[in-house]
Amino acid sequence: MHEDPATVRIELGERSYDILIGxxxxxxxxxxxxxxxxxxAIVVTNDTVAPLYADRLHAAxxxxxxxxxxxxxxxxxxxxxxxxxxxxxxxxxSAACDRKTIVYALGGGVVGDMAGFAAACYMxxxxxxxxxxxxxxxxxxxxxxxxxxxxxxxxxxxGAFHQPLRVVAxxxxxxxxxxxxxxxxxAEVIKYGPIADMAFLEWIxxxxxxxxxxxxxxxxxxxxxxxxxxxxxxxxxERESGLRAILNFGHxxxxxxxxxxxxxxxLHGEAVGCGMVMAAELSARLGTADRSIADRVARLxxxxxxxxxxxxxxxARYLELMRVDKKSERGEIRFxxxxxxxRATLRxxxxxxxxxxxDALSA
Amino acid sequence: MHEDPATVRIELGERSYDILIGxxxxxxxxxxxxxxxxxxAIVVTNDTVAPLYADRLHAAxxxxxxxxxxxxxxxxxxxxxxxxxxxxxxxxxSAACDRKTIVYALGGGVVGDMAGFAAACYMxxxxxxxxxxxxxxxxxxxxxxxxxxxxxxxxxxxGAFHQPLRVVAxxxxxxxxxxxxxxxxxAEVIKYGPIADMAFLEWIxxxxxxxxxxxxxxxxxxxxxxxxxxxxxxxxxERESGLRAILNFGHxxxxxxxxxxxxxxxLHGEAVGCGMVMAAELSARLGTADRSIADRVARLxxxxxxxxxxxxxxxARYLELMRVDKKSERGEIRFxxxxxxxRATLRxxxxxxxxxxxDALSA
Numbered sequence: 001m002h003e004d005p006a007t008v009r010i011e012l013g014e015r016s017y018d019i020l021i022g023x024x025x026x027x028x029x030x031x032x033x034x035x036x037x038x039x040x041a042i043v044v045t046n047d048t049v050a051p052l053y054a055d056r057l058h059a060a061x062x063x064x065x066x067x068x069x070x071x072x073x074x075x076x077x078x079x080x081x082x083x084x085x086x087x088x089x090x091x092x093x094s095a096a097c098d099r100k101t102i103v104y105a106l107g108g109g110v111v112g113d114m115a116g117f118a119a120a121c122y123m124x125x126x127x128x129x130x131x132x133x134x135x136x137x138x139x140x141x142x143x144x145x146x147x148x149x150x151x152x153x154x155x156x157x158x159g160a161f162h163q164p165l166r167v168v169a170x171x172x173x174x175x176x177x178x179x180x181x182x183x184x185x186x187a188e189v190i191k192y193g194p195i196a197d198m199a200f201l202e203w204i205x206x207x208x209x210x211x212x213x214x215x216x217x218x219x220x221x222x223x224x225x226x227x228x229x230x231x232x233x234x235x236x237x238e239r240e241s242g243l244r245a246i247l248n249f250g251h252x253x254x255x256x257x258x259x260x261x262x263x264x265x266x267l268h269g270e271a272v273g274c275g276m277v278m279a280a281e282l283s284a285r286l287g288t289a290d291r292s293i294a295d296r297v298a299r300l301x302x303x304x305x306x307x308x309x310x311x312x313x314x315x316a317r318y319l320e321l322m323r324v325d326k327k328s329e330r331g332e333i334r335f336x337x338x339x340x341x342x343r344a345t346l347r348x349x350x351x352x353x354x355x356x357x358x359d360a361l362s363a
Numbered sequence: 364m365h366e367d368p369a370t371v372r373i374e375l376g377e378r379s380y381d382i383l384i385g386x387x388x389x390x391x392x393x394x395x396x397x398x399x400x401x402x403x404a405i406v407v408t409n410d411t412v413a414p415l416y417a418d419r420l421h422a423a424x425x426x427x428x429x430x431x432x433x434x435x436x437x438x439x440x441x442x443x444x445x446x447x448x449x450x451x452x453x454x455x456x457s458a459a460c461d462r463k464t465i466v467y468a469l470g471g472g473v474v475g476d477m478a479g480f481a482a483a484c485y486m487x488x489x490x491x492x493x494x495x496x497x498x499x500x501x502x503x504x505x506x507x508x509x510x511x512x513x514x515x516x517x518x519x520x521x522g523a524f525h526q527p528l529r530v531v532a533x534x535x536x537x538x539x540x541x542x543x544x545x546x547x548x549x550a551e552v553i554k555y556g557p558i559a560d561m562a563f564l565e566w567i568x569x570x571x572x573x574x575x576x577x578x579x580x581x582x583x584x585x586x587x588x589x590x591x592x593x594x595x596x597x598x599x600x601e602r603e604s605g606l607r608a609i610l611n612f613g614h615x616x617x618x619x620x621x622x623x624x625x626x627x628x629x630l631h632g633e634a635v636g637c638g639m640v641m642a643a644e645l646s647a648r649l650g651t652a653d654r655s656i657a658d659r660v661a662r663l664x665x666x667x668x669x670x671x672x673x674x675x676x677x678x679a680r681y682l683e684l685m686r687v688d689k690k691s692e693r694g695e696i697r698f699x700x701x702x703x704x705x706r707a708t709l710r711x712x713x714x715x716x717x718x719x720x721x722d723a724l725s726a
Contacts, residue, residue, distance in 0.1 A: 039693065066693065082445050093516040098692050121484075123689045124511060124522045125602070148487060153456040159487045160523065239488070326486045329461050330402065330429065 039100035044115035078264035088118040108134035109141035116147030120162035135185025139226035184269025195344040250276030256321035273306030289338035310362040315355035402463035407478035441627035451481040471497035472504035479510030483525035496536040498548025502589035547632025558707040613639030619684035636669030652701035673725040678718035
């Protein structure tokens with residue numbers, strides 16, 4: 001007998017869906033109950049994940065679908081581009097996948113973002129299911145329908161909002177996750193505390209060692225609470241006209257680090273970890289949040305083994321890279337700043353203050 | 364004083380918009396009334412249209428937008444691909460266009476489809492306005508929100524539904540349209556008769572010579588009635604779950620011709636013209652429509668100076684190319700067949716009958 005998975009619901013009217021969180025979900029027939037069946041399926045994964053889990057997913061889907069195709073992409077953020085995306089279209093067209101084909105995204109954030117974007121565009125839209133296999137994807141990127149690819153001039157600049165039919169977060173897949181990836185995922189877990197839930201921040205402070213030791217109970221709680229917060233935010237603001245921007249805490253600085261170093265040099269979560277330290281410091285300097293919160297964020301990021309100092313690109317380069325951020329308006333960069341305990345807000349900041357933060361926190 | 368333009372409304376709830384049809388609309392300030400202003404604009408056009416109309420559009424927009432950028436794509440269906448699409452993203456990112464930027468698509472169907480798709484994907488979606496300068500784009504492709512690019516294995520296989528804020532059909536731009544393009548556009552006008560409105564079919568039969576002579580009054584009526592029919596269909600079935608497929612009359616055969624010869628060899632409208640003759644013949648053979656209607660379609664296509672016989676690719680190749688059509692399900696090709704006067708329906712057909720039609724009508 002299996003334990004029932006925990007379920008978090010994303011309420012988006014006719015686009016509503018469930019996030020299932022549990023151990024061993026990948027192989028379990030009940031995981032897929034209620035999804036459309038009978039047509040084709042294609043598993044989009046990468047070269048690292050395919051040997052670990054693709055055969056098992058294939059077996060679980062074989063009875064549900066007429067044909068189950070597969071395409072394995074090269075692994076890594078620097079492959080999140082047109083060329084790699086086209087490999088998905090090539091595979092789908094070569095297999096004559098039709099409009100009823102379901103795309104199963106099996107992997108981390110890069111696979112999920114690209115498979116989701118391919119699903120959004122293939123024949124102007126086919127359904128897809130997220131099966132995130134990294135902590136980062138389970139707590140953040142697989143949820144909420146943001147899909148896309150990078151452009152040399154900016155991260156996630158080309159994409160679509162396309163909600164999955166379901167998200168399946170199988171805790172067992174975290175067993176094979178490298179430590180560096182686990183730590184990167186913790187950055188996005190930590191994020192939810194200061195922007196939305198101080199009690200969760202305290203819980204993370206108390207349980208960080210267990211999370212780093214991959215305690216399943218602690219991980220299950222961290223994933224569930226993260227998804228609950230994200231579901232609450234996305235349910236109110238699916239297309240980021242306002243509130244949803246708070247989920248980008250640390251991402252404005254983080255994207256600049258990723259683009260400035262070249263995608264894949266730092267993991268996304270590493271850049272976000274460091275970016276949160278910078279954004280919290282900026283909040284403290286501008287007086288929108290207490291320095292004590294900025295200090296807690298920096299301490300947690302450090303304890304998670306994530307970088308707390310950015311690469312020395314120079315403040316001017318940071319500013320240049322951040323100006324093409326999606327949250328910018330008329331060339332004015334807008335930052336997610338902490339705004340009292342468990343709250344965040346989107347605001348511009350004087351270039352001089354931003355530069356001071358970058359100078360103080362890069363080396 | 365200017366005559367008021369004719370207006371056709373597309374009713375799609377919060378995505379509703381107007382099609383303005385008239386002469387000299389491009390330069391007139393009132394054409395743009397009510398559209399968002401103040402932010403950036405980018406005019407997406409091509410190397411043929413840019414020298415004719417881009418400066419005039421630029422002048423009309425200069426007072427409304429902080430900055431007006433421009434990108435001219437190479438002209439032609441064989442450029443409707445990733446590489447060309449990326450030039451739009453490159454231009455927008457280099458100019459630091461933000462989420463409020465409005466994309467103005469100035470050109471024919473290829474420009475409209477690519478600019479619309481770029482708008483759908485840039486930062487996960489920015490608004491756009493269609494300014495079609497070909498008859499084909501004015502009566503069909505600029506209306507209804509279908510955007511996308513071609514893939515070597517199939518036409519319009521990668522794209523999005525993304526509705527424009529407005530469509531501006533300026534009849535004056537047809538003055539510079541080559542005859543071959545005018546004839547290609549008439550294919551899509553003719554299409555609306557047999558599938559939806561026999562009275563319009565009769566009108567086209569009576570006015571074809573005037574349309575070919577570019578009589579403004581006749582063109583204005585043809586464009587308006589075509590847009591009314593398209594608005595009625597799209598208003599009921601925006602994402603083509605049923606009815607909207609009838610607008611693809613002639614397109615299943617037509618897409619096979621375009622892909623089989625290589626994009627750009629025949630104009631899209633030429634392939635659709637020939638495709639309609641084939642689809643009407645198939646309808647007559649299968650008994651879904653009277654032979655008299657098939658004969659009328661063939662006569663009109665011929666009178667418009669469009670091809671009535673397809674290239675000799677062989678029936679097997681036609682069938683192979685049509686199997687990846689977006690309307691196919693589980694490898695079964697579905698055709699838009701005429702189904703009584705002014706009605707059409709989506710159905711499969713026996714391969715042998717399809718092959719017989721191709722053999723009889725290609726040379």
